[in-house]
Amino acid sequence: MNDGTLKVTPITAALPQAAAKFSITASIDGFPITVEVEGKADALRGMIDRLKTIGATPPVSGKTDQKQNTPTCPVHNTPMKPSRKPGKFYCARKAEDGEYCRETA
Numbered sequence: 862m863n864d865g866t867l868k869v870t871p872i873t874a875a876l877p878q879a880a881a882k883f884s885i886t887a888s889i890d891g892f893p894i895t896v897e898v899e900g901k902a903d904a905l906r907g908m909i910d911r912l913k914t915i916g917a918t919p920p921v922s923g924k925t926d927q928k929q930n931t932p933t934c935p936v937h938n939t940p941m942k943p944s945r946k947p948g949k950f951y952c953a954r955k956a957e958d959g960e961y962c963r964e965t966a
Contacts, residue, residue, distance in 0.1 A: 887917040932966040
């Protein structure tokens with residue numbers, strides 16, 4: 862029979878919303894650390910602010926260091942390529958005579 866009322870079963874055990882998990886990598890006094898935070902983005906922002914307050918710094922990418930330490934060819938004014946010999950670099954450009962540049966660092 863239809864008496865005009867809705868027959869809805871109440872949901873009493875709603876599933877809790879899954880919290881996001883964040884991992885923050887930083888350095889404190891030169892020591893690398895990883896901190897894990899659960900929650901919303903504001904929890905992540907709060908943890909970053911607290912880490913900054915105690916003097917933590919973000920990690921430095923190895924690629925950034927590599928680019929900063931890469932010498933420049935004095936002839937072509939281009940970044941030199943790393944050699945097979947550790948700490949050595951060479952210019953991969955060709956000179957006007959068709960031969961490869963002989964500049965090394």
